[in-house]
Amino acid sequence: MASRSFSENMVGHLPATGPRLAPSGEAAIQPPVAQALSGIVYSVQRPVNDFGQLPLSRVTTIRAASIAMLIDVALLPGQRFDPANCVCVVVDVLRASSSIVTLLDGGAAEVMAAADIAEARRLHHLFPDSLLCGEKDAVPPPGFDYGNSPAEFARLEIAGRTVILATSNGTRILASFGDAAPVLLVGSLLNRNAVAEAAVRVAGERGLDIALVCSAAYGGSTFTLEDALGAGAIVQAALTREPALQPLDAARFACDAFSVAQRDLRAAVGSAYHARELSEAGLGEDVEYCARADVSNIAPALNREDGRLVIRAIRRP
Secondary structure: OOOEEOOOOOOOOOOOOOOOOOOOOOOEEOOOOOEOOOOOEOOEEOOOOOOOOOOOOOOOOEEOOEEOOEEEEEOOOOOOOOHHHEEEEEEOOOOHHHHHHHHHHOOOOEEEEEOOHHHHHHHHHHOOOOEEEEOEOOEOOOOOOEOOOHHHHOOOOOOOOEEEEEOOOHHHHHHHHOOOOOEEEEEOOOOHHHHHHHHHHHHHHHOOEEEEEEOOEOOOOEOOHHHHHHHHHHHHHHHHHOOOOEEOHHHHHHHHHHHHHHHHHHHHHHOOHHHHHHHHOOOHHHHHHHOOOOOOOEEEEEEEEOOEEEEEEEEOO
């Protein structure tokens, strides 16, 4: 299936504008990510004003009667934020996001994200010509065609194929946000500039903020260095493209961390505990593969179609 340009609608069911407003009157609402590393919850006042009831906040400036977009990072997917008001970018550097980018870069028509192994098997029963891929504890489940190795996917001939992918964290997080976010993208180090460009453009068109959501580990309960670095890389690229973006605390933290790590990105990613786990399991090639920045020009975008979570490539012009 042919890829679309960023200028086209990225998600077919999107409304013309996004819901950034408080219901009515003066209300305290949470910013995209309202829980910082310290556990402090910030309650931001966005009172009604004269600009068509556009909300104001302590980190928002008015330029030409419009609000500056916010950008933040959820270092754990369970942190409090409002996905309905955001372009959400799910980041799972090791390895789901990198696998999805690689599959679509290799010409796969679409990737169907499955929340778990059972759903992946059900989808394969409905679509028997698709490739069944995924992992449990980093290895392919019985009967699967392939695991979740982006380095292996890069060597496959997959042009035009449909791929079903189920992973321990990444596709599960995608499934959990499938109905909550008006725009859901997949980000990694591999495509950080492409996905940042897409997120900034669509957020501006739809009147949304931007939230980078780290998949983390152990069901999303444990911080992972590589996802924080991936999110920081995308924040850095987004701020370079749109300096008027207002980064909140976690976004600034992640961006600063990436700025230091990019001096030797492979070493930084390789030092993460999950990277060491993969290397010890004989998957060190994947760690090196995923630690490269800006080698892909696609921004995978997720749609819900007939109950399926379908991811397709949107390429930079």
